[in-house]
Amino acid sequence: MAEPTEAASTRPDPAGRGPAAHAAAEPAARAEALADAALAGDRRALARLLTAVENRTPVAEAALRRLYPTAGRAHLVGITGPPGAGKSTLVAALIEKVRAAGRTVAVIAVDPSSPITGGALLGDRVRMQAYAGDRDVFIRSMASRGHAGGLASTTTTAAAIMDAAGFDLILIETIGTGQSEVEVAAAADTTVVLEAPESGDEVQAIKAGLLEVADLVVVNKGDRPGAQRTAAQLRAMLTGSAPKADPPTAGDAGQVPGPPPRPRPTRPEVLITTASTGEGVAELLAALDRHRAAARDSLGAEARLVRAEAQVWAILGDRLRSSLRDGARRMATDEVLAAVADHRLDPYAAADRLLATLGASIGQAGATPTER
Amino acid sequence: MADRPLKVLIAKPGLDGHDRGAKVLARGLRDEGFEVVYTGLRQTPEMVATAALQEDVDVVGLSILSGAHLTLVPRITKLLRENGLDDVLVTVGGIIPDVDVPALTEAGVAAVFGPGTTIAQVAEFLRANARARE
Numbered sequence: 001m002a003e004p005t006e007a008a009s010t011r012p013d014p015a016g017r018g019p020a021a022h023a024a025a026e027p028a029a030r031a032e033a034l035a036d037a038a039l040a041g042d043r044r045a046l047a048r049l050l051t052a053v054e055n056r057t058p059v060a061e062a063a064l065r066r067l068y069p070t071a072g073r074a075h076l077v078g079i080t081g082p083p084g085a086g087k088s089t090l091v092a093a094l095i096e097k098v099r100a101a102g103r104t105v106a107v108i109a110v111d112p113s114s115p116i117t118g119g120a121l122l123g124d125r126v127r128m129q130a131y132a133g134d135r136d137v138f139i140r141s142m143a144s145r146g147h148a149g150g151l152a153s154t155t156t157t158a159a160a161i162m163d164a165a166g167f168d169l170i171l172i173e174t175i176g177t178g179q180s181e182v183e184v185a186a187a188a189d190t191t192v193v194l195e196a197p198e199s200g201d202e203v204q205a206i207k208a209g210l211l212e213v214a215d216l217v218v219v220n221k222g223d224r225p226g227a228q229r230t231a232a233q234l235r236a237m238l239t240g241s242a243p244k245a246d247p248p249t250a251g252d253a254g255q256v257p258g259p260p261p262r263p264r265p266t267r268p269e270v271l272i273t274t275a276s277t278g279e280g281v282a283e284l285l286a287a288l289d290r291h292r293a294a295a296r297d298s299l300g301a302e303a304r305l306v307r308a309e310a311q312v313w314a315i316l317g318d319r320l321r322s323s324l325r326d327g328a329r330r331m332a333t334d335e336v337l338a339a340v341a342d343h344r345l346d347p348y349a350a351a352d353r354l355l356a357t358l359g360a361s362i363g364q365a366g367a368t369p370t371e372r
Numbered sequence: 373m374a375d376r377p378l379k380v381l382i383a384k385p386g387l388d389g390h391d392r393g394a395k396v397l398a399r400g401l402r403d404e405g406f407e408v409v410y411t412g413l414r415q416t417p418e419m420v421a422t423a424a425l426q427e428d429v430d431v432v433g434l435s436i437l438s439g440a441h442l443t444l445v446p447r448i449t450k451l452l453r454e455n456g457l458d459d460v461l462v463t464v465g466g467i468i469p470d471v472d473v474p475a476l477t478e479a480g481v482a483a484v485f486g487p488g489t490t491i492a493q494v495a496e497f498l499r500a501n502a503r504a505r506e
Contacts, residue, residue, distance in 0.1 A: 044456050047428035055376045118377055121401040125423060126412035132422040139426055143377070143407045 002251050015116040032061035038063075038165050043138060050140055053157050056318075065155060067164035074106075074163040074170045075292050078184035080150060081194030082209065083176025086220040088127040090275035090284075091171050091196065095128065095137055097278075097285045098169055104136040106167040108158055110151050112175045120144070124173060138167065150174035150181035153318075156311050159187065177210060185213035186310040189303060190291045192216045192284075193268075195234065197226040211238065214268045216356065217290050221270040221278060234271045236329055332357060378502055379407045380431040383420045383495040385448065388438035397433065397465065400439035400491030404459060406498070417444060424460060430502040433494075442475055449480035461502040465489070 034052075037045035052060035080085050091107055098105045118172070120143035131137035147153040158169050174184045185191045194213035211217065217238060220232040251343035269287055273280035281344055295303065324333045336353055339345035345353075382398045384391050391413050398410045409427050411419065424432050432452065436444060441464060449462055464476055465485040475485050483497055 034397040040432055044425055044428075047426055051379075051428045111408075112403060114405075117403055117405040120377070120407045121402045122407060122409045125409060125427075129411055129415065129419050130422070132416065132419040139423075141409050141427055237419075 026059035028062045029366070030058045031372045032066060034059065035063040035066040038161070039067070041166070042133075043135060043261065045162070046138065046183035047140070049161050050158050052207070053154050053161060054142065054145075056154065062161065067161055071160045074159075074167055075288070076163070076170050076172065076188045077091045077188065078158055078174065078188030078191040080174040080181070080184050080191065081175050081220075082178065082196070082199070083195040085176075085196045085199075086275045087173050087176075088124040090218070090220055090273060090281070091124075091129070091173050091213050092128045093273070093275045093278050093281040094171060094285060095131060097281050100173045101132065101285070103167065103168040105169045105171065105237055106138040106140070106162040107108065107166070107173065108140055108142055108155055108162070109173040110142045110144055110155060110175050113145045117265045118145070123281065129302070134320050136167075138162065138165075143158075144175055147182070147297075149183035150177045151183050151187060153314060156187045158306065179207060179209040182210060182213045182309075187302065189295055190288055192218055192288075194220050196221050197224045197229065197230045199230060211268075214238075214286070216287055218271045218284060219270065219272045220275050222274040223277070227272055231270050231272050238270065286355055303365055321360070323358065329357060377405055377407045378431065378498060379427060379429045380433055380498065381409045381411065381420070381424050381427060381429040381445065382435065383411045383415045383423065384413050384432045384435045384477070385415045385417060385420055385444045386436055386440045387414060388435050388436075389457045391435070393437070394435040394467065397435070397491065397494065401495060401498075403497040404491065406495070417447040417451055419421065420448050421455055421457070424457055425455045429460060431461045431463065431498050432464070434464045434466075436464060438469070441466070442472055443450060445476055446479040446483060453480070461498065463472055463494075464495070465494075 029053075034045045034049050038049055038103060047061065049063050052063065079091060081087055088109065091109070095105055095107070101235065107127075107128065109122070111120055111124060113120040122141035124141060125141055128139050131139070138175065140162075142152045143157060144150075144152045151172070152158075155172060157171060162170050172184060172188055174181065191213050193210055193216070195217065197219060211234075217234055219227050221227060235272045260265065261326060271280060271284055271287060273284055323329065336345065336350045340347050340350045380401055382394050382401075384394050394471075395410070398408045401408050409423065409429060411423050415423075420432065420434070423429075432448070434441075434445065434448065439469060445462075445464060452458065452460055452462065462480055462481050463483045466482050468476070468484050468486060476484055482501055485494055
């Protein structure tokens with residue numbers, strides 16, 4: 001049987017889902033219906049909204065407009081660390097403890113997209129499938145879709161939608177990270193960096209990058225030899241001195257808006273867990289709660305501002321790009337890009353020229369962050 | 373984004389422990405540009421339906437080698453319908469006797485892929501028959 005056996009009849013097309021109905025449905029009306037349903041606890045509506053967010057459709061934008069004021073109540077926890085450190089297993093173990101405490105939880109698990117084909121294998125659910133019957137657990141896999149930094153470009157928005165849908169805790173699991181994928185720190189209230197035992201000497205612990213943004217450092221696989229020693233080394237190196245906060249660079253003239261600075265965490269706690277047995281996971285949850293309580297002060301406000309900035313900058317960049325590739329401007333944009341490729345124009349001058357072509361429409365938009 | 377990838381759930385319901393085929397297919401579809409959610413072995417129908425709902429997949433691909441397809445598949449398609457997922461394309465792969473295919477079709481399965489099916493054939497069928505949502 002080498003050929004697929006096709007069904008005799010074409011699949012039924014439920015009312016309202018045909019292409020014509022789609023085209024006719026106003027995105028705003030559809031967004032409103034989905035948003036209201038998601039707020040009322042409809043998980044399918046929530047799932048559909050998340051798809052719209054991933055695909056950056058007008059429905060997603062309209063729904064976010066409606067849902068964003070409701071968001072901001074959940075505790076957003078980022079879980080990051082190298083591949084194979086046990087992030088998914090730890091998330092599964094955390095779900096169990098959170099549910100035992102009577103709280104609701106949503107998970108966003110990000111895995112990388114292929115830079116070649118755009119395909120992705122999203123395998124984090126494998127370890128989280130025990131909660132199928134529990135409607136207060138919602139797990140969503142996300143492909144990074146070409147975005148570097150450990151998340152997808154739409155992850156923060158997806159988390160906001162889950163937040164609005166009323167989940168108490170939102171766990172954001174990054175792709176397996178190396179040393180510098182620190183983006184999750186801007187997306188989360190609390191950032192947990194996972195390390196495996198014997199994952200490097202003390203010099204690794206004092207390098208800049210991932211460990212610097214940790215609010216909590218967790219040495220997982222605590223039953224392996226070396227876990228205690230790794231934790232001790234991390235404690236010694238990380239608690240020595242917390243780096244000082246950078247001065248804010250938001251709005252600096254001529255600066256490419258890179259990732260905004262992260263408000264300095266205080267000295268991160270170092271914990272040991274064995275996610276596969278649940279050992280130490282209750283203590284981790286308690287530490288998350290402690291961090292949340294502590295972050296209600298100015299540090300938390302600062303972190304929220306950083307997140308807002310990161311989101312708005314990213315969208316601004318997208319909007320700029322798409323308006324420069326739109327209709328009439330497209331040819332002029334392509335010409336400028338070709339000039340850079342041929343070294344007839346330098347990239348900075350090219351960017352200025354493109355910005356100038358947008359000048360008129362930016363002026364129309366009124367006060368903008370770049371106005372000076 | 374007009375050309376967004378199709379999202380496919382690959383699940384192994386039931387008790388047999390042979391997931392090599394499912395993994396090869398998951399990997400192959402990844403290489404064909406699909407976003408593949410792999411849920412692993414020994415999935416209950418409830419797990420499959422919940423994952424399909426939460427992930428908002430376009431396709432559910434079930435791999436069954438145990439012979440329990442006539443029990444498992446109708447339960448899964450029924451749960452999918454009850455969850456409002458009647459527009460999700462369901463396909464089955466594995467060891468399925470020809471004589472059982474009509475019953476699976478009756479249960480809402482769009483295609484049965486037996487041994488010898490190539491990844492390219494599966495990919496082509498999914499692209500032609502699954503409707504990507506906006």
